[in-house]
Amino acid sequence: MDHREILRHYGIRAQKSLGQNFLVNDEILETIADSIDITGKDILEIGPGYGALTEKILTRKPKSLTLIELDKQMINILNSRIYEKDLVIPEETEFTIIEGDVLKQSPVMASYSVIANIPYYITSPILFRFLHELENKPDEMIILMQKEVGDKICEKKWYHHSYLSLALEFSCETIEEICLVEKGNFIPAPKIDSSVLYFKRKEGYDIAEAKRFLSITSAGFTSPRKKLLSNLANALHIPKDTLLASFKQIGLLETARAEELGIEKWNELIKLIP
Ligand code: SAM
Numbered sequence: 001m002d003h004r005e006i007l008r009h010y011g012i013r014a015q016k017s018l019g020q021n022f023l024v025n026d027e028i029l030e031t032i033a034d035s036i037d038i039t040g041k042d043i044l045e046i047g048p049g050y051g052a053l054t055e056k057i058l059t060r061k062p063k064s065l066t067l068i069e070l071d072k073q074m075i076n077i078l079n080s081r082i083y084e085k086d087l088v089i090p091e092e093t094e095f096t097i098i099e100g101d102v103l104k105q106s107p108v109m110a111s112y113s114v115i116a117n118i119p120y121y122i123t124s125p126i127l128f129r130f131l132h133e134l135e136n137k138p139d140e141m142i143i144l145m146q147k148e149v150g151d152k153i154c155e156k157k158w159y160h161h162s163y164l165s166l167a168l169e170f171s172c173e174t175i176e177e178i179c180l181v182e183k184g185n186f187i188p189a190p191k192i193d194s195s196v197l198y199f200k201r202k203e204g205y206d207i208a209e210a211k212r213f214l215s216i217t218s219a220g221f222t223s224p225r226k227k228l229l230s231n232l233a234n235a236l237h238i239p240k241d242t243l244l245a246s247f248k249q250i251g252l253l254e255t256a257r258a259e260e261l262g263i264e265k266w267n268e269l270i271k272l273i274p
Contacts, residue, residue, distance in 0.1 A: 001086055006050055007187065010077045014188050018071055019119020022049055023144070025185040029056050032115065032196055035142050035178045038062045042109040044138065046102045046116035046126065050077045051087050053117055058087065064094040064109065068102045075099050103129055107136055117144040120190075124149075124164055131171045131201060132210060141199040142178065150177060150195035160259035163221040169263045170213050174200035216270050220258035228258045236273070246272035 001009060003024035014020035023029060033056035043062040048054045048069050057065055069075055075097055081087040089095045098105060102118075103125055118126060123145045130138055152159045153168055154177055168175060178196040183189045219235035220228050229247065233240045244254055250268045252261075261269070 003052060003187070006077075006081075006086075010050065010080070012050060012073075012077070015071065019047075019121060020049065020071070021186040021188060021190045023052055023117055023181070023185060024187050025181075028179065028181055028185055028196075029053055031179050032117075032142060032144065033057055033060060035196070035198055036113050036115070036140055038113075042066075042112040044068065044107055044109070044112050044114045046114065047118045048078065049074050049117075051081055053115065054078070055087055057115060058089060058093065061090045062093055064096070065089075066096045066098060066107070066109070068098045068100060068105055070099070070101055072099060102126060106134060107138075109136070112138050114138045114141040114143070116142070120146045120149075127164070127168060127199075131168060131199065132214065137201060139201055141201075142196060143199070144181065144194050144196045147180065147193040147195045150197050153197060160257075161262060162259065163218055166217050166263055166266060167214055168199065170210060171202060171205070172199045173202045174198065213266070213270060216273060217258070217266055220261075220266075224258060226257075227254070228252075228256045228261070229254055231258065232273075238274070243273075 003022065007022070014022065029052055032053060038057055038060035040063050042064045043057055044066045045054055045057060046068050048067045054067060067078070078087065078097060082089060103122065114130060116126065123143065127143070130141060152162050153165050153175060155161060155165050176198045178198050181194040181196060183191065183193050216236070220231050222231045222235050229240060229243055232238065233243055246269060247254060247256070249272060250265065252265070252269065
């Protein structure tokens, strides 16, 4: 069945509260599935919906595919599609559906990749959870997100640095835009365009160092319009004079704002903060 037939056959009405916008362009779905090696790997798909992307993942024969979906109705549809052989699970693939909130799940696979076309409102929580908080983090992730957030993460030249872009740069060795997805490729069409980003996680960075990086940079961004010096002094309870001496040591102006510092400057500054 094609996408419109599936939507009609199962009487699917997208739930706005669950961020349901179904991607119905097969070429784009193939591009997403082609952007990482799937064959023989352990894959986690977040928010499969009725299985548009799931289908493309399955044809590439992963070693295992785990789906996490919050909406029981979608899980019933996935099971019906499997039963009706509209969605075919290859013999070599271990297949699991988990009903639940992805932000409350902790994957158990030793090494895995994440693929997700997720609701816009949980993009940042998912990125933080999978790239910073989880003990068992994925090797790589492909995430479809609001284009504006994708542009900020990739720090396209019209954006300054943000807490999110720095946090991701800290934990990833590669962050790449795979493709743009115009809003007309979804049913129902959202108000904004999307982009698909690829994240390759860095191996073996120090967890304590990551925590310190996140807590100091987030302190720096407390009030983005205020000076970095004031934000850090207030949040970290460090006298301004002490901080200013560190600023001078690394050539930072007293008037600098958090968004003006790239990751290298942050690392220099963090080394000097007690
Ligand atoms: N992947 C499908 C596609 O490409 O057409 C559906 C995408 S739709 C934007 C997002 C999906 O995520 C929906 O099926 C929705 O029910 C599910 N979802 C929303 N919040 C979730 C959560 N917290 N945990 C897991 N799934 C969630």
